[in-house]
Each structure stands twice: as C-alpha cells, then as structure tokens.
Amino acid sequence: MWQSFASYIPIISSAVPNTLILTFLSFAIATALGISMAFAEVFATKAVSIVVDWIARVLRGIPLIISIFIVFYGLPKVGVVLPSLYAAILGIAIVDAGYQEQIFRGAIKAVSTKQLEAAYSLGLARAEAFLYIVLPQAFRIALPSWINDFTVVLKDTSIAYAIGVVEVFTQAVHVAQVIMDYVWPLIFVSVIYLAICYPLSLLSNYLHSKLKSMGMLGSGM
Amino acid sequence: MRDKLLIVEDLWKFIDGKPILRGVAFEINEGETKVILGPSGAGKSTLLRCINLLVMPDKGKIIFDGEDILGKHDIHSVRSKIGFVFQHFNLFSHMTALENVMFGLIKVKKMSKNEAEKKAKGALAAVGITEELWDKYPAQLSGGQQQRVAIARALAMEPKLILFDEPTSALDPELIWEVLNVMERLAKARMTMIVVTHEIGFAMRVADEVMFLDNGVILEKGAPEQVILNPRNERVKRFMDRMKYVYSIGKGNVY
Secondary structure (H helix, E strand, O other), rough: OOHHHHOOOHHHHHOOOHHHHHHHHHHHHHHHHHHHHHHHHOOOHHHHHHEEEEEHHHHHHHOHHHHHHHHHHHHHHHHHOOOOHHHHHHHHHHHHHHHHHHHHHHHOOOOOHHHHHHHHHHHHOHHHHHHHHHHHHHHHHHHHHHHHHHHHHHHHHHHHHHHOOOHHHHHHHHHHHHHHHHHHHHHHHHHHHHHHHHHHHHHHHHHHHHHHHOOOOOOOO | OOOOOEEEEEEEEOOOEOOOOOOOEEEEEOEEEEEEEEOOOOOOOHHHHHHHOOOOOOEEEEEEEEEEEHHHOHHHHHOOOOEEEEEOOOOOOOOOHHHHHHHHHHHHOOOOHHHHHHHHHHHHHHHOOOOOHHOOHHOOOHHHHHHHHHHHHHHOOOOOOOEEEOHHHHHOOOHHHHHHHHHHHHHHOOOOEEEEOHHHHHHHHHOOOOEEEEEEEEEEEEOOOHHOOOOHHHHHHHHHHHHHHHOOOOOOOOO
C-alpha cells in the first residue's frame, strides 16, 4: 500500500503553500479584526463596548463551515463573487476574529491597574501610559494564546475542502480516492499539520512559563 | 509662606456616596516628615491619592508648591513633582530594575538615554541596590529589593514630595528593616515625605508630626511622643494600646 502511495507524496506536498496562504491570510485578517474589536471594547463608550462584545460572541458561535458557505454561496446573491480560496480565507477569518478578540481583550484587561497607577504617578498621560506600559505587557500576555490560535487556524483550513479549495487535506482525499486507500494519505497529511503545530506549541509553552516567571500571568503585580 | 510645601484645606471625598474623607486639613513644611496612622478603611490611602490626583477630591483645596492644583489642567506636571511609593511596589513588570528607574526620566523628564542611565544608577545606589541587581526583572527581586527600586524610581525624578502608602505592609518582617532604613535616611536628608504606615517605631524615630486618621477625620495630630505615647483622644488611645501590645516584647510596655 505504501508503494502505491509514495509516488503521490509530491502531489500532496505541492498543496502545502496553499494551506499556508490560507492560514497566514485568514489569521492576519482575524488578528487585525480581533485587535480592533478588543480596543473598541476596552476603550470605547459602554454602548459600543456592549455591541462589540455581542458581535464577537456571535462570530464565535458560527460553525466554521457555515461561515465559509455563507461567504462562498451567500455573498454571490448580493453580487459579491469570490474565488473559493478567498471565500475560505474570509470565512475562516470572520470566525477566528471572534476568538482573537477574546485573546486580546483578556490581555489588555490582564495588565493590572496598579501598573497604570505607577505610570500616572510618574506624570505620564493616559495615552503614553497605554503605549509604553499597557501595550507591551498586553502583547506579551497575549503571545502564547495567539500562537496557539495560529495552530488552530492552520488545522481549521482543512474545512476549505468543502468548497473545493486545493489545500493539503483536499489533495490527500483526492489521492486516497485514486489509490483507494485512506490510511496513508491521512497519516501523511496529519504529519504535515503536526510538523507545523508541534514546534509552535513548544514555543507557546516556553513563552507561557517565561511570562509566569516574570510575574505577568496570574494575579500580577 | 514659601516653606509651606503643601496645604490641604477641608478635603472631602465620596466613593459610591459614602464619605471617605470628611474635611481633612493639614500643612507640611519643606523638609518635614509626616506620618499618618489609623485603622484600615480610615481613608489614609485615599488621602494620599488625592494629593497626587490619582483620586479627584470632591471638595476642598490642595495647594502644592504655591499652586492650587485642583484647578490646574496639567495634572501630569504636578504628578511628576510628587513621588508615590505603593504598598505593592507596582514596578513595571516588563522592565528591569534599571529600566524602571530610567523610564520616567526618559518619558517625562525627556532626558537622553545616557543621562537617564547615569541618574538612575545613582538613585539605585542611593537605596542600596547594587550593580548585579540592575538588570533583574521585578519578579526576580525580593519584596524589599522591589520596594527599594520603587523608592529609587520616585527619587530619581527629584520630586519635591514623596508619598508612601504603607510601603512595608506587603513585606516579610525581615525585609521591612531595609525599606524603613532607606526611608529614615531620606528623612534625615530632609526629603519632604508623607508616610502612611503602621510602623509606630519608625514614626517615633523619624516623624516631625504624626496624624491619626479615623473615618475620614483627623482625630489627633502632634509630636510622635504625644500622639503615640500620650494620646488625648479615647479612640486614638485604644488604637495605640493595641499597637503597643503588638509591637512590645515581653511583659508590659516597651515604650
């Protein structure tokens, strides 16, 4: 079985760039949206904050496949026709934005007000205190979860299969259908995901324990 | 009049409709050390926070360095002239000890990096933080070291007044000494300081005047010997009797 599969390895591997494009673009869009929403929630008026919180909840509540289908099959009804690759990127980004909003809002709020008071009592204005104290700390606090979220998005891109995007999972399924064996193609594609996710999860753990030793996670100072 | 650095008149503060400060009034001369004693919830912290405008008073007057600071728009420049030392140190956790002290010098005093570094090292040395600790992060320092870095951070800004909000309450008993020792040296050097603390021994040695605050009102003020050893007010006397019990060694009064 391995022999008949081996010659198809390059076909599956050739889709790795597509998987990475899907991942990076949808993750980047979600980050931009997520940070914007988090800022709005923390710093805008109460009414805006409630609306944004509600939007993020709804986004997190949408099953990924529904989000992708809405973009791919729904948007053409209002005149927006996107190629399947872009539809998948947008569909994934919308839902992930809801999760990233949670990560960044939590991180901003995790920066203790004691840190702000210290900055204020030195004579810093609100904007400066935010720029030099809250942002750098929030960024560090968010980092482990943000990296973890990247690995989640990477694996989620396999759902793009449902609208025919050629990424590694789609290729693996196609190969399986040709050689009439699912075992090797699925093992191989799993190894590809694992090879990317595993180092990242190690990095995330390392950063997490480093932050803990700096007293920036947990109760804080 | 110039030597009156701070004049507080009829200061009121309400939080959630509850009066926290009820007409507090006092003055402090340049070079004086004032100690505020009193039970938890008396409004001691709120009073300190009103003076550097971290909390806005609802009524009253605060005249600092000849200026009515409650009417001022530029509260940041007022704050930069008043040091604040917190109970929980509040060092910036993403900066090293040295960076913590340099930060205000660069961002507020607009010093160059070199200038700030020189100044910060001087301030750290003054509080006994030696070179091997300069590049450590707050979490890598003991509580006593953190608090001394925090004092250096305030000191480096060359404030006219330093406010201490229970600076030793979060410390291990053995580390309290090193912080009080630094504060005592500052007082001897005629730094103007207002210290909220429960350390009556420190108050006895260092304070020019002790004020007893309860329920948002100054019940008694005067020389430390008088307020701590012979209070006139019944409430103050009860408090001091208990403090003396806690801090005495063996039977009877140590004082």
